[in-house]
Structure formats: C-alpha cells, structure tokens
Amino acid sequence: MRLFPVSGKFALTRKLMEPREREEVLILGATSAIARATAAAFAARGDTLYLASRDEEELRRIAADLRLRYAVEVHHGLFDAEAIDTHEAFLASVLKAMPNLSGVVVAFGYLGDQRAMRDFSAGAKIIAANFTGAASILSRCANQFEQLHNGFIIGISSVAGERGRQSNYVYGSAKGALSLYLQGLRNRLYPSTVRVITVKPGFVDTAMTYGMPGLFLVASPQYIGERIVRSLDKSADVIYLPWFWRYIMLVIKFIPESVFKRMKL
Amino acid sequence: MQQAFSAKNICRKYADIICRSAMATLITPISGWGRYPVQTCELERPERYADLRPDTDSVIARGQGRSYGDAALNEHGRVLLTERVNRLLEFDVAKGCLRAEAGTTLAEILDVIVPMGWFLPVTPGTKFVSLGGCVAADIHGKNHHHEGSFGDHVLSMELILADGSRVICSPSEKPELFWATVGGMGLTGIIGEVTIKLIPVQSALMKVHHHAAVDLAQLFRIMQDPDLDDRYTVAWLDSMATGKNIGRGVVMCGHHVAAEDVPDHFHGDIKPAHRLSIPFNFPAFALNRFNISAFNARYYKKEGGRRYPFLCNYDSYFYPLDAIAQWNRMYGKHGFLQYQCVIPDAASFDGIRTLLEELSGSRRPSFLAVLKRLGPQGRGLLSFPLSGYTLSLDLPIRNNGLLELLNKLDEIVLQLGGRVYLAKDARLSTESFRAMYPRYTEWLAIKNAVDPQNRFSSSLSRRVGIGGSAI
Numbered sequence: 001m002r003l004f005p006v007s008g009k010f011a012l013t014r015k016l017m018e019p020r021e022r023e024e025v026l027i028l029g030a031t032s033a034i035a036r037a038t039a040a041a042f043a044a045r046g047d048t049l050y051l052a053s054r055d056e057e058e059l060r061r062i063a064a065d066l067r068l069r070y071a072v073e074v075h076h077g078l079f080d081a082e083a084i085d086t087h088e089a090f091l092a093s094v095l096k097a098m099p100n101l102s103g104v105v106v107a108f109g110y111l112g113d114q115r116a117m118r119d120f121s122a123g124a125k126i127i128a129a130n131f132t133g134a135a136s137i138l139s140r141c142a143n144q145f146e147q148l149h150n151g152f153i154i155g156i157s158s159v160a161g162e163r164g165r166q167s168n169y170v171y172g173s174a175k176g177a178l179s180l181y182l183q184g185l186r187n188r189l190y191p192s193t194v195r196v197i198t199v200k201p202g203f204v205d206t207a208m209t210y211g212m213p214g215l216f217l218v219a220s221p222q223y224i225g226e227r228i229v230r231s232l233d234k235s236a237d238v239i240y241l242p243w244f245w246r247y248i249m250l251v252i253k254f255i256p257e258s259v260f261k262r263m264k265l
Numbered sequence: 266m267q268q269a270f271s272a273k274n275i276c277r278k279y280a281d282i283i284c285r286s287a288m289a290t291l292i293t294p295i296s297g298w299g300r301y302p303v304q305t306c307e308l309e310r311p312e313r314y315a316d317l318r319p320d321t322d323s324v325i326a327r328g329q330g331r332s333y334g335d336a337a338l339n340e341h342g343r344v345l346l347t348e349r350v351n352r353l354l355e356f357d358v359a360k361g362c363l364r365a366e367a368g369t370t371l372a373e374i375l376d377v378i379v380p381m382g383w384f385l386p387v388t389p390g391t392k393f394v395s396l397g398g399c400v401a402a403d404i405h406g407k408n409h410h411h412e413g414s415f416g417d418h419v420l421s422m423e424l425i426l427a428d429g430s431r432v433i434c435s436p437s438e439k440p441e442l443f444w445a446t447v448g449g450m451g452l453t454g455i456i457g458e459v460t461i462k463l464i465p466v467q468s469a470l471m472k473v474h475h476h477a478a479v480d481l482a483q484l485f486r487i488m489q490d491p492d493l494d495d496r497y498t499v500a501w502l503d504s505m506a507t508g509k510n511i512g513r514g515v516v517m518c519g520h521h522v523a524a525e526d527v528p529d530h531f532h533g534d535i536k537p538a539h540r541l542s543i544p545f546n547f548p549a550f551a552l553n554r555f556n557i558s559a560f561n562a563r564y565y566k567k568e569g570g571r572r573y574p575f576l577c578n579y580d581s582y583f584y585p586l587d588a589i590a591q592w593n594r595m596y597g598k599h600g601f602l603q604y605q606c607v608i609p610d611a612a613s614f615d616g617i618r619t620l621l622e623e624l625s626g627s628r629r630p631s632f633l634a635v636l637k638r639l640g641p642q643g644r645g646l647l648s649f650p651l652s653g654y655t656l657s658l659d660l661p662i663r664n665n666g667l668l669e670l671l672n673k674l675d676e677i678v679l680q681l682g683g684r685v686y687l688a689k690d691a692r693l694s695t696e697s698f699r700a701m702y703p704r705y706t707e708w709l710a711i712k713n714a715v716d717p718q719n720r721f722s723s724s725l726s727r728r729v730g731i732g733g734s735a736i
Contacts, residue, residue, distance in 0.1 A: 033312055033349065058313050061366070065352035069377055207312045207349075211291035 024098040026050045028079055028137060029108025031058040033206040034156060037225025038105055043070035045229065050094050050101075052079035053108070081108050081133025082125070091140050104141045105154045105228070106134050109175070111208050116170040123170045130174035135181050142185055145194040152195040154228060155182040159200050159240065162249045165265040179238075186237055197231055198238045199224075202245040217242070295344070298593050299333035300600030301662055301691055304340040304724060312349045314366065317455050318429045323733060325723035326455045328368055328395025332402060333603045334691025335724035336450055342722070345455065347397055353377060354458065361463035362420060367397025367456040379579070383463040384521065386418035390635075392584050397456040402688035403448030403648040405655075407497035407519075407583075410638040415461075416447030416645045423458040427716040431457065436644075445711040448645030450687055452721045452732045453712060467524035471497075471582040474518045477569030481512020481621070485614050488516055488638060488654075496520040497582075503565050504634035504658065505558040507625045512618065514636070515569045519582050528576070542590035546598040549663060554630045595632075596661040604671055605649075605657035605686040607639055612681040613654040619677055620656060627670050633659040646708040647731075649686045657689065668692055687725065698729035705731060 027039050030051035039049055043066045051059050051066075051074060059076040066074045075097040079090050095101055110129035116122040138153060145151030160168055161175030179198055186196035203209055203218045224241050231239050240246040255263070291310075296303040311317055317326075323342035330337055337344065347368035355364040361383045365374065371385060372392040378384065387406045389399070398404075403416040412418075421435035424446060432454075434443040446453045476493060478484035484500055487493050495518035502514035586592055593601070608616035617636065624631060635657045642651040660667060675697045678685060684701035685693050699705060712732055722733025 031313065055313065055315075057315060061314060061352045061354060064354045068353040068356050069373075207289075207310070210310050211289035211308070 022046050022048065023102040024048045024050070024100050025103040025105065026052065026094050026098070026101060026141070027105045027107060028052050029081070029106065030062060030076070031055050032107055032109070032208075033221040034201065034204060034224050034228075035105070035107035036062055037221040037223075038107060038228050039066060039225075040070070040222075041225045041229035043072045043074070046070070046072055048073045048098060049075070050098055051076040052090070052094070054078060054080050079137075081137070082128045084133065084136045087137045087140055091137070091144070095144070101144065102150060103152045103154070103232075104138070105156070106138060106178075107156050108133070109156065109158070109208075111168070111171055114168075117166075126170050127174045127177075130171065131177045131181070134178050138181070138185065142189060142194070146189055146192045149192050150194065152197065152232060153182070153185065153189075154197045154199060154231075155179075156199045156201065156228075157182065159202050159245050159249050161200070163252055163260070167265060195232070196237070197228075199228055199231070199241060200238065200245065200249075201241045202248070204241075217244070290343070295330070295338065296600065297333050297335060297337060297691070298331050299602055299689075299691060300593055300596070300598075301602060302335055302338070302724075303600075304335065304338045306339050306342065306344040308344050308346055310346040310349055314350055314352075314457065317345065317347065317350060317425055317457055319425070319427055319455065319720045321720070323722045324455075324720060325726075326367070326397060326401075326451045328398040329370060329393055331391060331394045331398065333689045335728065336402070336688055336690075337398075338724040339722065340724050347395060347455075350457075351395075355460075356381075358383075361465060362460060363463055364458060364460040365396055366458055367395060367400070367422075369396045370394060371396070371399070375579075378463055379466070379469050382465055382467065384466040384579070386412060386462060386464045387415045388583055390584065391587050392580075393587060396459045396461075397451070398688075400447055400456055400459055401449060401451040403643065403645045403650075404688070405637075405639060405650050407499040407637060409650055410494075410498070410640040411496060413640060414448075414643050414645070414648060414650050416444075416648065417643055418462050419443075419447065420460040420462055422446070422456055422460065424453065425455040425457050427454065427718065427720040441711050442715060444644045445646050445708050445715075447643075448648035449708065449712075450647065450723065450725060452723065452726050453715055454721060466521040468522045468527045469579055470522040470527060470576050471519045471579055472522050472526070472574050472576055473582055474574040475568055475571045476516040476518070477565070478512070478514055478516060480510060481614070481618055484512050484514050484516065484636070488636070493518060498638060500636040501564070501568070502621070502634035502636055502656075503561040504621075504624065504631035505554065505561050511621050511625060513565060514634075515565060517568075517582075521579075522576060541588060543592055543594040546594045547596070549597045549599070549661075551597070552595060552630060552632060552661060554628065557630045557632055596659070599662040601659055601661040602667065602671065602691055603657055603659050603689040604674060605655060605689045606674070606678045606683050607649065607651055607653050607655040607686075608678065608681050608683040609651060609653040612683075616677065616681045616683065617654055617656055620674055623670070623674060623677070624658065627666070629660060629663075629667065629670065631658045631660050633657075646704045646711075647687070647702055649684065649688070651684065653683065655686075657686075687729070690725070693729060695728070695730040698731075 025042050025047050027035055029035050031053045051063055063074040063076045110126055112126040116126050157179040158175040160172040161179050164172055182196055182198045201224050203215045204224055205218050205220055219242050227241050291308045294303050294305045324345055325339045326345045326347055327337035328347050350366045351368035353365045358381050370393055389404045399415045403414045405414045421433055424432050476487045478487055497519045500514050500516045506513040637655050639650040639653055639655050679700055719733045726732040
C-alpha cells in the first residue's frame with residue numbers, strides 16, 4: 001500500500017509523475033549565470049523560452065546560443081525589475097509572443113554592497129530589485145495563472161533570507177521578504193493548481209560571488225539550473241540547493257537570538 | 266592614520282574588494298596545463314561579452330588554460346577568463362559556417378555540429394580547448410599536411426583592441442591584424458568572436474589503420490608513403506626505445522567514414538567510453554623509466570598489432586587522453602614540460618633521430634612522444650607550423666638538468682632551421698625565439714601599432730621579448 005499516493009484526491013501534488021508537456025516559460029533576469037543554466041535545463045527538455053533582462057546584447061547572445069544548442073524557440077525582451085509601472089505592458093508583450101505561458105522563473109537579484117547598511121539610498125535599490133520588483137511582476141503572473149488554473153512560479157530567493165546577519169541583512173531581508181511572498185502566493189494559488197517553488201541556493205559560482213574570500217561548498221550554476229528544473233517533477237515547495245543548506249540553515253535558525261546577536265556572521 | 270585603520274574603513278575596503286557588483290577579481294596562483302610554472306595572477310571572469318575589455322594594466326585572455334606553459338599566465342598582472350563567454354551565435358547548416366564566442370570549447374561545438382553532419386576543419390589532441398585559444402596558438406591537427414592550421418579555416422573574427430573598441434578582421438579585411446592575431450598568443454587584443462568554416466562529414470565514425478614500425482627509418486617510410494597516408498596521420502613513438510629500436514612506433518592513419526560504410530551495429534552508438542579521472546597528484550615515483558618502458562612495450566604490441574583497419578568514434582581517435590580527466594596530475598605535483606618542435610623536411614629524419622638519441626642518452630622518462638607531419642608554413646606571423654616533421658615530448662620535472670637538456674635540443678632544432686611551439690613552451694629564451702621566428706619583427710610592428718602601451722602581455726610575451734617589459 002502506498003502511504004503517499006501520487007495521484008487522486010490526496011496526491012501530494014497533482015503534477016507529480018506525469019510527463020510534462022512542452023511548456024512556455026518566462027525567465028526574468030535571464031543573463032545571470034543561474035538563469036542561463038536554468039534556461040539551458042528547460043531548453044534541454046524542449047520548452048519554449050522567453051528571456052528577459054535589462055541587457056539587450058546579452059539576451060540576443062544567450063537566445064542564439066540556446067536555439068543552436070537545443071533547437072528550441074527562444075524569444076527575448078527587455079525587462080527592468082525596478083521599473084514597476086512597465087510590468088503590465090511587459091507581461092502583455094510576453095503573452096503576445098507566448099500565448100500559452102505556463103511558467104515563470106524569477107532569477108534576478110542584486111547583491112549590492114556593504115554601503116547599503118549605512119546609506120539607505122543604496123539599500124533601497126537592493127530592496128526594489130530583489131523584493132518590490134519581484135512582487136510586482138509575480139502578482140501579475142499569478143493573476144494570469146490563477147485564471148488559467150495552470151502554471152508554475154519559481155522564485156530564486158537565497159539562504160541569506162533565512163536570518164538577518166550584520167554582513168548582508170539588507171539583501172537578506174529583501175530575499176527573506178521574497179520567500180514570505182512566495183509562501184503566501186503558494187497558499188493562495190494551491191486551489192488553482194498553480195505550483196509555487198521557492199529556491200534557496202547557497203553559495204553558487206557566479207559573478208556575484210567570484211573572488212569572495214571565505215566561500216565553501218560552492219555549487220556550479222549548471223547544478224543549480226538542473227535541480228531547479230527537476231524540482232518541477234517533484235513535490236517539494238521549498239528547495240535548498242545543494243540540499244545540505246537546509247540543515248546548515250536549520251542550525252543557524254536554531255541559535256537563540258540572545259546568542260546570535262553577539263556573533264559575527 | 267587612525268582613521269585608516271578603523272573597523273569601519275577596513276570593512277569598507279573589504280566590501281569594495283568582494284562586493285564590486287561590476288566584477289570581482291580573484292588573486293591566486295595558477296599554471297598552465299603542464300602545471301609549471303605556477304604564478305600568482307589576478308583573475309577576472311566576465312560573464313557578459315561587454316565585460317571582455319582591457320584595463321590600463323597588463324592583461325591576457327585565458328580560455329581553458331590548456332596551453333602547457335606560461336602563454337596564459339600573467340605574473341602580477343590580470344588574466345581574463347573567457348570560460349563564461351561561450352555562446353554559439355550563428356550556424357549556417359547549409360554552408361557549414363559557425364560563429365561563436367571565443368570562450369566556447371571545441372567539445373561544445375562538436376556536440377552541436379556533428380549531429381548536423383559537420384566537423385572541425387582542424388582539431389588538436391583535446392577537445393577541451395577554447396575557440397579563442399585555437400586561433401591565438403594557430404593550432405594544428407593530424408591533417409596539417411593536407412589542410413593547414415586552424416587559422417586557415419577562420420573566416421573572420423571580432424577583436425577587442427587595447428582602447429576597448431571592437432574590430433572585425435579577416436583575411437580580406439584588415440589582413441595584417443588578422444594574420445598577426447592568428448598565432449599571436451592573444452597579444453594583439455582579446456579575441457571576442459570567431460567564425461569558422463567547418464568540413465562536411467557523413468558520420469561520427471573514423472576508419473583507422475595502424476602501421477607498426479620497428480625503427481625510425483621504417484616509421485618515416487610509412488609516413489612518407491603516399492599510398493599509406495590518410496587525411497589524418499599521426500605517429501606514436503616508444504620514447505623509451507633505445508639503440509637500434511630508436512624511433513619504434515605506430516603510425517595511425519584515419520579518415521571520416523562515409524554514410525554507406527557505416528555498419529548497422531554502429532548506428533546511434535557514438536558515446537565515448539566512461540571517463541576516468543585522476544583525483545590527486547601522483548607521487549614522483551609513480552611514473553618511472555621502468556613502468557613507462559613496460560607500458561610502451563605493451564602499447565606498441567597492442568596497437569601496432571592491429572593489422573586491419575577498424576572503425577571507432579571520433580572521440581577515441583582524436584581525443585584519447587580526454588577520456589582521463591586531469592591526466593596532467595599523473596606527472597606529480599612539480600608538473601611537466603612539453604617540448605614540441607618542428608624540423609624542416611630536408612633535415613627531418615636526421616634531426617628527429619638526433620633529438621631522440623639525446624633524449625634516450627639523458628635517460629629521462631618521456632611518457633609520450635608523438636610525431637606528426639606538417640605542411641607548408643601558413644600566413645600567421647608567429648604561427649608554429651612549417652613544412653616538416655613535428656615531435657612532441659612530455660617530460661616530467663624531477664631533478665635538475667632538464668632545462669639544460671632542452672636548451673641543447675633548442676640548439677639542434679635551431680641549427681636545422683626548425684622551431685619550438687610557443688603554446689607548449691615554458692622556457693624558451695628570447696634569443697632562441699628570435700632566431701626561430703624570424704617574422705617576429707613584422708609582427709612586432711603590427712603589435713606596436715595596435716597596442717602601443719602593451720596592455721596585452723603575458724608571462725610568455727615578456728619572457729620571449731614580444732610585448733611587455735621584463736619584470
């Protein structure tokens with residue numbers, strides 16, 4: 001007897017084990033290393049892609065690359081997470097190119113630098129890029145998917161959003177807010193069979209971390225990309241990449257605040 | 266002064282180094298594939314094409330780091346890693362023209378083009394090299410005597426110059442700059458995009474014919490025999506053979522298999538064998554004269570004993586060593602030098618014989634010795650190939666005396682009018698370089714015109730005196 005049925009009324013997830021059809025996926029912040037690897041993993045399954053970011057030249061190059069390597073259809077367009085008032089028109093243009101849009105990946109992020117802690121104008125940019133921008137475009141995508149009763153949303157948050165630390169709490173709080181937002185969205189969209197997956201990568205070998213001292217257990221973007229796409233076939237709602245970060249963060253979250261506040265992390 | 270050392274300032278400085286959102290750098294010791302020399306360089310790894318640009322200080326582009334010596338090292342200077350700028354941009358399937366960014370590896374290109382019926386016009390002994398590196402070293406393959414070097418198949422390329430501007434050059438557009446860049450070791454600018462002309466193939470298989478030779482004279486007879494010669498020809502030499510056996514080896518000839526010659530059982534099976542990996546540096550005693558001799562004798566017997574032509578996939582014919590990841594670790598932590606030289610046709614037999622005798626006289630183990638034919642010299646001003654025979658030797662760095670031996674080999678090569686391959690080199694002197702590459706003055710004139718401040722320089726360029734002052 002199966003304790004955890006894979007189909008039927010009590011299924012853990014309604015998509016589990018069903019072969020996925022060719023989907024149309026929108027990737028936001030498509031020029032980052034993680035997004036590029038994720039796009040490649042989608043393309044390897046034959047999905048149609050829409051790549052969006054602020055850098056036209058890079059988009060053209062990445063789109064051409066994916067078309068040649070995977071023989072898939074790839075669209076691209078400009079998208080600025082911080083320019084919230086353009087998001088409505090942006091989504092309309094995506095839907096024009098891909099009327100059956102069934103998934104969105106929010107991969108943009110901005111680490112900023114330490115100045116953000118003392119100078120809020122720098123901090124505001126971090127929050128605008130990582131949280132406000134993401135919430136804005138996600139709310140529009142969520143409405144679309146809710147209407148269609150189909151689709152998935154993958155938000156790339158960060159383990160930095162698990163607990164505020166003096167070294168990068170501005171970025172961390174924006175990512176933490178994104179995680180909460182995705183959690184709420186998941187709850188709201190569950191009846192509409194829309195999956196919402198929160199991805200929390202640890203250290204990944206990207207331009208954001210290159211040359212940083214003190215990194216350990218660094219994952220390649222290819223690994224992260226493949227796991228993100230694979231998570232669609234599984235039931236997890238929140239995935240840590242690589243997996244052990246779940247336990248590292250568990251330990252960090254368990255440290256009592258009275259002790260944590262004295263630590264230098 | 267107090268201000269400078271305050272916690273706040275240190276924190277800011279630290280943050281500036283690690284969190285520059287533009288591009289962070291990593292200062293670390295690196296080496297070429299031969300793991301010698303090891304030098305501290307400032308690495309930068311752009312992910313955007315627009316970030317491939319020179320700065321005011323010395324910089325050299327580095328693709329996969331497969332050159333053996335210090336061609337992609339820049340001691341105390343910057344090294345620009347192109348590994349993430351590796352997008353395929355355009356592929357004309359009808360004409361076989363491929364445009365890709367310079368960081369793309371040949372392995373990535375093969376994955377796309379072979380199923381479409383195309384192959385690389387020239388390929389080195391490993392597919393894990395970048396396209397930019399192939400142009401910069403003007404690499405050759407086993408078919409140089411028929412099809413020339415890599416640069417002969419480059420239709421055009423985009424070069425990022427010292428002032429940051431992008432120029433397109435080709436054999437017809439800015440030809441001087443083009444032929445200074447082909448074989449120019451990355452010193453004329455950063456190679457950004459390359460367009461190459463591919464060759465059509467009907468299958469992913471090779472038909473290979475081995476011919477065993479008991480000594481160097483027979484080996485040369487086989488290699489010179491037009492009836493035995495094939496599109497691709499390479500000879501493996503038993504470097505440990507001595508006396509009358511010197512030059513004993515196996516000539517391996519191959520060509521691409523036509524569609525109608527592909528047997529049924531080969532359909533769909535072109536995956537290479539399982540990849541092994543060398544997880545750590547072997548200790549120095551792991552490779553010694555005795556077990557290399559034993560290995561060579563066995564290899565000679567096995568490969569030389571294959572009397573009839575056989576089929577194999579292109580991976581195992583062209584890239585046998587790629588099956589072992591990190592094989593350079595077998596030479597131990599001190600690394601190895603690869604010595605590759607070419608001897609012009611007229612003197613080739615005696616020259617190669619003298620070199621092999623010197624080597625065997627020194628009683629140094631050379632794990633690998635490979636002999637190839639080269640066709641006429643190309644137009645690249647610093648290109649290595651010239652009509653003759655090229656010998657490459659892998660020599661582990663153990664005790665002293667190796668550099669003296671190689672200097673002696675340099676003299677022999679120089680006397681016979683040959684030259685040493687820069688992409689493999691880590692120790693050639695300025696004087697020998699100048700004598701071996703007489704066209705360097707022409708090259709230097711172009712270099713000074715496009716890069717007067719020597720923004721592009723490498724440890725190699727300073728060593729052989731072409732760009733950058735010696736440190």
